[in-house]
Amino acid sequence: DTGVSQDPRHKITKRGQNVTFRCDPISEHNRLYWYRQTLGQGPEFLTYFQNEAQLEKSRLLSDRFSAERPKGSFSTLEIQRTEQGDSAMYLCASSFPGASYEQYFGPGTRLTVT
Amino acid sequence: QKEVEQDPGPLSVPEGAIVSLNCTYSNSAFQYFMWYRQYSRKGPELLMYTYSSGNKEDGRFTAQVDKSSKYISLFIRDSQPSDSATYLCAIMTRDDKIIFGKGTRLHILP
Numbered sequence: 001d002t003g004v005s006q007d008p009r010h011k012i013t014k015r016g017q018n019v020t021f022r023c024d025p026i027s028e029h030n031r032l033y034w035y036r037q038t039l040g041q042g043p044e045f046l047t048y049f050q051n052e053a054q055l056e057k058s059r060l061l062s063d064r065f066s067a068e069r070p071k072g073s074f075s076t077l078e079i080q081r082t083e084q085g086d087s088a089m090y091l092c093a094s095s096f097p098g099a100s101y102e103q104y105f106g107p108g109t110r111l112t113v114t
Numbered sequence: 115q116k117e118v119e120q121d122p123g124p125l126s127v128p129e130g131a132i133v134s135l136n137c138t139y140s141n142s143a144f145q146y147f148m149w150y151r152q153y154s155r156k157g158p159e160l161l162m163y164t165y166s167s168g169n170k171e172d173g174r175f176t177a178q179v180d181k182s183s184k185y186i187s188l189f190i191r192d193s194q195p196s197d198s199a200t201y202l203c204a205i206m207t208r209d210d211k212i213i214f215g216k217g218t219r220l221h222i223l224p
Binding site for chain 2: 004033040041042043044045048056091093100101102103104105106107108110
């Protein structure tokens, strides 16, 4: 399978714990994006990378959130001190630079904070 | 006013009917317009993208953009139960970010 993959698919954690998600983009894609989607809403942009450089972060991305893409391949999204409001689907997508209109999404990581 | 407005539905139509899904947007600078399909508990899947006003067809799907009205549409011909999903319209901003509508839930009744 050469699509975007995400791990884990589901994560249940207690409030206050830290969680980390991983995304492996399509190998030829330089750009990698993170989104958050809550029930009944479309995905909301969080941040994106071109290779290893993080080019933009949304105001939605509080100080408790950090994303990395150290070697320009896979990316991780960490949430520290999780809150119940962090419960959502976290989606990763990738694209070629200059073709952001053609993003391919992974299956998402569903986070539940209890 | 939100940048992309989309009626969340649900929209229920009988199998074989033509489905019309619509969105409006607020910023005339947007240039790329996309439609994604999302099945329950899955990631969105890109169906089509268009750059300019006019129609673009791909099989049973036709995307239509009217920049003068800031209106985008997706038509599905000969709808099938497998088309039941949430359809998300999206636009790309000048700084390469995608803004999604809320999505319209579509049910095709066998």
